[in-house]
Amino acid sequence: MKGAEIVPLMxxxxxxxxxxxxxxxxxxxxxxxxxxxxxxxxxxIGESGSGKSTVLLALAGLLPSRxxxxxxxxxxxxxxxxxxxxxxxxxxxxxxxxxxxxxPGASLNPVLTVxxxxxxxxxxxxxxxxxxxxxxxxxxxxxxxIGDAKSRAAAYPHQLSGGLKQRIAIAAALAxxxxxxxxxxxxxxxxATVQAQILDLLLDLVDREKLGLLFVTHDIGVAGSISNExxxxxxxxxxxxxxxxxxxxxxxxxHTVALAAGALPLDLTVEQPKxxxxxxxxxxxxxxNREQYLKSATTPEPQGKDTQVQQAAKKTELVLSGITRVxxxxxxxxxxxxxxxxxxxxxxxxxxVGESGSGKTTLARIAIGLDRPDxxxxxxxxxxxxxxxxxxxxVTRSRVQMVFQDPLASFTPHRSIGKSIEVxxxxxxxxxxxxxxxxxxxxLESVGLEKDHANRYPTALSGGQLQRAAIARxxxxxxxxxxxxxxxxxxxxxVRSQVLDLLTKLQNERGLGILxxxxxxxxxxxxxDRTVVLYLGRVMEEGQGKAxxxxxxxxxxxxxxxxxxxxxxxxxxxxxVEQAKGEAAGSFAIPSGxxxxxxxxxxxxxxxxxxxxxxQLEKGHFVACLRSGEQLDLG
Amino acid sequence: MTRLTxxxxxxxxxxxxALILIALxxxxxxxxxxxxxxxxxxxxxxxxxxxxxxxxxxxxxxWAGLVHGARVSLTVSATAAAAVILIGILVGTxxxxxxxxxxxxxxxxxxxxxxxxxxxxxxxxxxxxxASVTSVVVAIALSSWPPSARLVxxxxxxVRTLDxxxxxxxxxxxxxxxxxxxxxxxxxQPVVAxxxxxxxxxxxxxxxxxxxxxxxxxxxxxxxxxxxxxxTLRVAPLLVILPGLAIALASLSVSLAGDALAARLSEGRRx
Numbered sequence: 087m088k089g090a091e092i093v094p095l096m097x098x099x100x101x102x103x104x105x106x107x108x109x110x111x112x113x114x115x116x117x118x119x120x121x122x123x124x125x126x127x128x129x130x131i132g133e134s135g136s137g138k139s140t141v142l143l144a145l146a147g148l149l150p151s152r153x154x155x156x157x158x159x160x161x162x163x164x165x166x167x168x169x170x171x172x173x174x175x176x177x178x179x180x181x182x183x184x185x186x187x188x189x190p191g192a193s194l195n196p197v198l199t200v201x202x203x204x205x206x207x208x209x210x211x212x213x214x215x216x217x218x219x220x221x222x223x224x225x226x227x228x229x230x231x232i233g234d235a236k237s238r239a240a241a242y243p244h245q246l247s248g249g250l251k252q253r254i255a256i257a258a259a260l261a262x263x264x265x266x267x268x269x270x271x272x273x274x275x276x277x278a279t280v281q282a283q284i285l286d287l288l289l290d291l292v293d294r295e296k297l298g299l300l301f302v303t304h305d306i307g308v309a310g311s312i313s314n315e316x317x318x319x320x321x322x323x324x325x326x327x328x329x330x331x332x333x334x335x336x337x338x339x340x341h342t343v344a345l346a347a348g349a350l351p352l353d354l355t356v357e358q359p360k361x362x363x364x365x366x367x368x369x370x371x372x373x374x375n376r377e378q379y380l381k382s383a384t385t386p387e388p389q390g391k392d393t394q395v396q397q398a399a400k401k402t403e404l405v406l407s408g409i410t411r412v413x414x415x416x417x418x419x420x421x422x423x424x425x426x427x428x429x430x431x432x433x434x435x436x437x438x439v440g441e442s443g444s445g446k447t448t449l450a451r452i453a454i455g456l457d458r459p460d461x462x463x464x465x466x467x468x469x470x471x472x473x474x475x476x477x478x479x480x481v482t483r484s485r486v487q488m489v490f491q492d493p494l495a496s497f498t499p500h501r502s503i504g505k506s507i508e509v510x511x512x513x514x515x516x517x518x519x520x521x522x523x524x525x526x527x528x529x530l531e532s533v534g535l536e537k538d539h540a541n542r543y544p545t546a547l548s549g550g551q552l553q554r555a556a557i558a559r560x561x562x563x564x565x566x567x568x569x570x571x572x573x574x575x576x577x578x579x580x581v582r583s584q585v586l587d588l589l590t591k592l593q594n595e596r597g598l599g600i601l602x603x604x605x606x607x608x609x610x611x612x613x614x615d616r617t618v619v620l621y622l623g624r625v626m627e628e629g630q631g632k633a634x635x636x637x638x639x640x641x642x643x644x645x646x647x648x649x650x651x652x653x654x655x656x657x658x659x660x661x662x663v664e665q666a667k668g669e670a671a672g673s674f675a676i677p678s679g680x681x682x683x684x685x686x687x688x689x690x691x692x693x694x695x696x697x698x699x700x701x702q703l704e705k706g707h708f709v710a711c712l713r714s715g716e717q718l719d720l721g
Numbered sequence: 722m723t724r725l726t727x728x729x730x731x732x733x734x735x736x737x738x739a740l741i742l743i744a745l746x747x748x749x750x751x752x753x754x755x756x757x758x759x760x761x762x763x764x765x766x767x768x769x770x771x772x773x774x775x776x777x778x779x780x781x782x783x784w785a786g787l788v789h790g791a792r793v794s795l796t797v798s799a800t801a802a803a804a805v806i807l808i809g810i811l812v813g814t815x816x817x818x819x820x821x822x823x824x825x826x827x828x829x830x831x832x833x834x835x836x837x838x839x840x841x842x843x844x845x846x847x848x849x850x851x852a853s854v855t856s857v858v859v860a861i862a863l864s865s866w867p868p869s870a871r872l873v874x875x876x877x878x879x880v881r882t883l884d885x886x887x888x889x890x891x892x893x894x895x896x897x898x899x900x901x902x903x904x905x906x907x908x909x910q911p912v913v914a915x916x917x918x919x920x921x922x923x924x925x926x927x928x929x930x931x932x933x934x935x936x937x938x939x940x941x942x943x944x945x946x947x948x949x950x951x952x953t954l955r956v957a958p959l960l961v962i963l964p965g966l967a968i969a970l971a972s973l974s975v976s977l978a979g980d981a982l983a984a985r986l987s988e989g990r991r992x
Contacts, residue, residue, distance in 0.1 A: 456887055483893040495884040500906045510892035559888070 093163045095182075095266045095298040096122045096145070101157035101169070103140050103149065114140045114153070116322045124265065125296040127289070129309035129330070131345065132319035133578040138302050141319070142270050145300070146185055147175040162265060181211065184259030188271040190251035194243040200254045201227075201239025204261055211262035226257040231287055247669045249280035256287065266298045267291075273308065277441035278605065279666045279685075282649035285312055285657055304579070306349045307608070310334035310653025318342045334653040341580075348579035350608035352635060352650040402432040402467055402566035402599060404453060404486065409462035411448055411623075420673040422448035423459065424623040427700075428601075432566055435593065435600040437614035439607065439646070443673050445623040446603045447571055453601055454488050454569045466567075484514035484563035491572040493552035497544040504530075504540025507559045514563040529558040533588060550581035557588060567599040574609060586613055607650045611635055616706070619643045622673055622681045630706040639709045641686045642666065680712065688713055723984075730981020736974035744792040751785035755941040759785075763957055777946075777960055778953050786941045787967055793942040794971060797857055798923035804862035805919050806869055806912060810905065813873025817908075818881055818900040828874075835867040843926055847935045854937050857930055861923050869915055876908030883907070910986050917979015921972035928968045943968050 103115040115137040122128045132138040143149045145159065147168070158167040159175075162182045168175040187193040195203055204223040208214065214222060220239075227235035230253045243251055252272060259267060269288070273281035289312055292299050303309050309316050309330070316333040318326040318341065326339040337343045411423040422445040430436045430453070438446040451457040452464060455471050455478050464471040466485065472478050487510070490496035497506050507526045511517060517525065527537050533554040544552060553573060560568055570589070574582040586609065593600060604610050610617055611632045619627045619642065627640040635647050641664075648664035651657060666685040677684050683693035692712055700710040743750060753759070758780040759772070766775040766783075774783040816827040834842070842864035843857075850856035880886070881904050889903045930936050931944025938945070943964040950960030 451887075454891060456890060478893075480893060483891075488888070488891045490884045490888060492884055496888045498885045498889070498903055498907070509889065509894065513893040556888075559892075 092123055094121045094160075095124050095162060096120070096300070097158075097160045098141075098145065099158050101141065101144055101159070102155070103137075103144055104154040105152065106154075113322050115144065118157075118317075118319075118322075118324050120300075120317060120324075120327075122266065122298040122300055124298050125292060126314040127292055127299045127301060127312055128315045128317065129301045129303060129313040130317045130319060131303055131306055131309045133304060133345075133580065136319040137322040138304075138319045139270060140322075142268055142300070142302050144169070145179075146183060146268055147172060147179050181262055182265050184256075184262060184264035184267045186252070186255055186259050186267065186269040186272045189275050190248065190255045191243065191275075193255055194251060194258075196243055199240050199242055200246065203243075204239075204254070204258050207258045207261035222261075223257075226260055227254070229260065229291075230254075230257045231283075232257070247280075248276050249283060249669050252276060252280075252284055253287065256284075256291075260291070264297070266300065268300050268302075270302045271304065272301075274303070274305070277670070278607070278649040279441065279645055280669055281308075282651075282665060285651070288312070289657060305651070306334065306345050306579070307351055307651040307653045311651040311655055311657040318345065331654075344580045346653065348581075348583040349653065350583070350606070350612050351652045351654070352607040352611055352647060353632070402485070404430045404471075404567055404599070404601075405463075405465045406449070406453060407463055407465070409449065409452055409459045409464070411445070411452065411457065411459050418674050421445075421623045421676050422673060423452070423462075424676075425462070426620070426623070426625055428453070428618060428625075430567055430599045430601045432599040433593070433597045434615040435602055435613050437602045437604060437610040437617045438620060439604060439610055439617055440620035441605065441646075441670060443622065443670055444620040445673070446605075446620050448623075449620070450488075450569050450571045450601060450603045454486050455483075456488075480514055484510070485565050486567045486569065487560035487563060487565040488569040488571065489553070489556050489560050489573045492576050493549055493556045494544055496556055497552065499544055502541055502543055503547065503555050506544075507540070507555065507562055510559065510562045525562070526558075529562055530555070532561070532592070533558045548581075549577050550584060553577060553581075553585050554588060557585075557592070561592065561596075564596075565598070567601065569601045569603075571603045572605070573602075575604070575606065582609070589613070607635065607646060619646070622670060622676055624681060624710070625700055625708070626682065626710050628700070628706075628708040634707075637707065639703065639707075639714050640682075640711050641688050642682045645685075680710075726981050726984050729977045730984070733974040733977025733979075733981065736970060737978050740791050740795060740971055740974065743788055744795045747788045747792045751782065751788045753785065755785040755789040756781060756939070763953065765957070766959065774963060775957070775959065777949065778957070779949070781941075783946075783960065783963060786946050787943070787963060789941045790943040790946060790964065790967065791971070793854070793936075793940050794924055794927055794944075794968070797854060797861075797927045797936075797942075798920050801858045801861035801865075801923040801927070802916060802919040804858065805866045805923070806916060808862065808866040809869025809873050809915075810909075810912065812866070812870040813875075814877055814900050814905050814908075816870070817874040817877030818896070818904055824874075827870075831867045831870050834864070837864075839864040840926060840929065843930065844933070844935065847930055852935050852937060854940065857927055857936050860930070861926050865919065865922060865926070869912065869919065872911055872915060873905075873908055876911055877904050880904045880907040911983070913986055914979060914983030917976050917982070920975045920979070924968060924972045924975070 098118065098120040101115055101118040102113060105112045105114055118141055120128065130138045130141060144155060149155060155169050157169055159169045161168060161178050164178065166174055168178060194200070201223055204226055205219050208219050208222050223239065224235045227238065232238050232250065232253055246254065273284050276284060285308070288299060291297055301309065301313065313330040315328065316330050317324045318333065318339065320341040326333060326337065326342045333342060334346060337346050406426065406428040409423045409426045413420045413422055426449060428449065438449060440446045448457060452459050458472065466482060471482060497503065504526050507529060508522050511522045511525060526540055530537065530539055535551060535554050535558065539547065539551065539555065547555065574585050577585060589600065590613065592598060602610070602613060616628065616630050617634050618625055619640065621642050627638060627643045629637065638644050638647060644664045645666035648660060667687065668685050679695045680693045680698050683689040686693065690713065696712060698710045698712045700708045701714070702708050703714060759782050760769065760776045760780050762776055762778050762780040764772055764776040767773065768775065772782050772784065774787070776782060812827050812831065816824045843860040846860035846863060847856050850859060886899060886903055889899050894903070927936065928944035931942045932948045934948060936942055936944065946964035947961050950957070950964070954961055
């Protein structure tokens with residue numbers, strides 16, 4: 087390796103961080119060694135609680151004073167152990183280390199304009215005159231890809247989009263001319279297309295200015311695609327460390343295997359058989375070959391109880407047509423849905439995909455009657471879901487159920503899990519309390535939980551267990567349709583796959599129809615039979631199966647796919663023509679014509695004036711793009 | 722919870738428990754009517770073993786007065802505080818959960834009540850309703866509910882946006898059931914903290930009303946004792962100081978215990 091002769095920017099060895107807690111001493115981090123060379127990217131990956139953020143805080147000298155730190159940290163060719171000398175540490179980090187945080191909204195001072203904000207950092211680090219400071223600020227802003235830096239400098243953070251805010255944070259981090267950038271999940275809070283732009287920027291800085299980038303993330307896809315080296319953390323230790331390609335393609339430690347398997351990369355190339363994705367959970371690996379099930383869906387094989395077979399045979403259909411929903415705040419109007427048609431049938435999984443503000447959650451809430459559209463109808467098997475007076479009868483209610491994004495927030499905190507699962511039963515059925523309790527235990531068993539969990543309170547269960555319990559609750563009334571709003575987004579990767587497996591297994595057993603809202607294309611590709619892509623409240627494309635992403639025609643769909651980092655494809659080798667420009671205008675200001683045209687790389691003059699309608703290209707494949715006919719040769 | 726809150730909480734709880742016991746067994750501790758003239762007037766404390774704290778200018782036993790006064794003070798303030806919290810919960814929950822016009826109307830009424838100083842309002846109410854224990858309770862309840870209503874409303878506004886409320890709607894719960902079975906229990910924790918303050922305030926208001934002669938003249942209460950001791954303040958200052966101390970001790974113990982309870986609850990929530 088050519089880096090061997092070069093002095094490392096940072097050499098961390100034997101880092102151990104301890105906290106004394108109520109029950110004795112806790113080792114948050116234990117014996118971690120990391121080296122970072124200039125011009126290279128080192129990713130530290132791990133699940134929540136693995137200690138990855140603690141390592142980053144230790145490097146930056148930001149650990150709370152009650153933490154007991156040992157180990158040695160050399161930076162920038164110096165000889166002094168910075169961990170042993172806090173004042174030298176803060177001196178060095180201020181000069182040579184820039185930090186970027188996860189939430190740019192929270193890390194920027196809201197009362198300063200972004201120009202003043204960067205000015206301040208420049209002033210602290212460099213002895214420049216007032217005029218020179220502002221010139222330096224503007225040049226920093228253009229270095230991080232902010233066009234029109236002069237007028238942007240006068241803006242306050244809240245006036246900027248998430249991606250711009252992160253760019254400002256990066257500019258501020260660069261102000262002290264650091265050699266090393268520490269980034270803590272800097273793209274996690276951003277939309278996929280914006281994440282892609284920020285990753286481009288960071289890699290560009292690394293390449294051009296030979297900076298070292300330490301990138302902390304939970305996302306093995308991002309890490310694998312941008313890094314030179316990856317360190318995998320688990321329980322406060324580095325369990326695997328090596329070249330990015332080796333770690334992602336041939337993981338050695340079982341935890342890395344689990345992370346890689348659970349990551350569900352978006353696959354744009356090879357067809358692979360759909361099998362269980364869970365690498366950790368053996369019980370979930372039974373009978374979940376959904377494609378086979380779907381083929382036989384019309385004549386289901388008898389399995390389990392008779393009622394279940396009947397249910398699988400009975401075709402339920404939820405039809406949303408012409409759904410428009412506008413939220414008004416004062417004089418401003420936010421368009422969450424604009425004439426959307428959507429159908430979910432039993433036995434199939436329909437995925438709603440889109441970035442934040444695309445209206446996917448609003449549609450899901452409308453589909454279950456939690457929200458009502460301004461115009462358009464929601465019909466369940468020929469009957470309106472909600473009557474004119476705004477009521478939903480008991481039977482209809484029990485047929486459509488929901489699984490929420492945050493499992494902890496979806497359980498009443500002062501009620502035991504068992505009692506919470508009992509609530510819908512109490513309302514929808516006439517069972518005796520004894521029969522209800524039996525049913526609760528039965529439901530818990532069907533989602534892989536123990537009887538004992540019924541008596542516990544929500545805070546006593548892990549995220550994965552809670553989401554299982556939430557699924558049990560949703561199934562309590564034996565529904566035909568399940569609305570899942572980002573059901574795995576708040577779970578760790580290894581747990582995520584278990585929950586997805588469970589959903590598919592239950593779908594096979596019961597013939598459930600699932601409306602699956604997600605921003606994670608890998609998950610969607612794995613689970614969806616049909617995928618609907620939303621942008622600013624309107625359907626851009628609808629396609630079938632996992633091939634949908636290979637045959638996607640709409641430039642927006644293609645930009646989403648291109649923005650999805652894959653652990654095995656180096657970021658620099660992605661086709662950049664597919665990328666969307668800028669960021670979504672926001673649902674308050676919907677662009678004229680095709681609402682994607684300001685960001686579209688293929689837009690023509692007509693796109694600004696004519697709104698394309700959703701047209702069928704081939705069976706089951708619909709696209710709303712004026713140029714959909716001519717795109718076949720592109721990409 | 723810090724060590725200090727723990728200690729002060731314990732002290733508060735012990736004093737409060739002692740006061741409650743004294744109030745419950747007042748008849749056993751100091752038998753007879755405390756308003757009865759039982760000895761020579763203005764006996765100083767410890768002068769006569771029958772009257773450990775001496776007698777008033779009307780020859781009433783001071784110790785018996787304090788013991789029976791605890792009963793009146795605690796009953797009146799506990800009932801009034803309960804009423805305050807109940808009104809607060811009802812108004813706050815309906816206002817926060819239903820929103821819209823209901824919220825507007827209820828909040829304007831709350832503000833109207835709040836704009837009149839609570840003690841003046843209680844004073845006015847008692848002078849209209851007549852001097853009795855019931856009217857004192859009603860007066861305190863009707864004049865001090867706005868803060869608790871606003872607190873409950875704020876909490877309800879926070880809780881009702883949580884996912885579990887949507888989950889209850891999906892399960893088919895009626896709006897009223899959601900408001901009182903799902904949202905309200907989640908919003909109650911800060912209200913518990915408010916109970917201590919409310920009871921403490923009620924003790925003060927009750928004493929003040931009694932001091933002004935607007936409580937039941939046929940019941941010995943601390944406020945009344947302070948009022949009647951005022952005439953002989955120079956000769957026998959203890960006649961004012963002792964019931965005054967009782968008032969201070971009671972309201973202090975309630976706040977200390979309430980604070981500790983609130984701290985305990987918020988810890989339970991985080992765990």
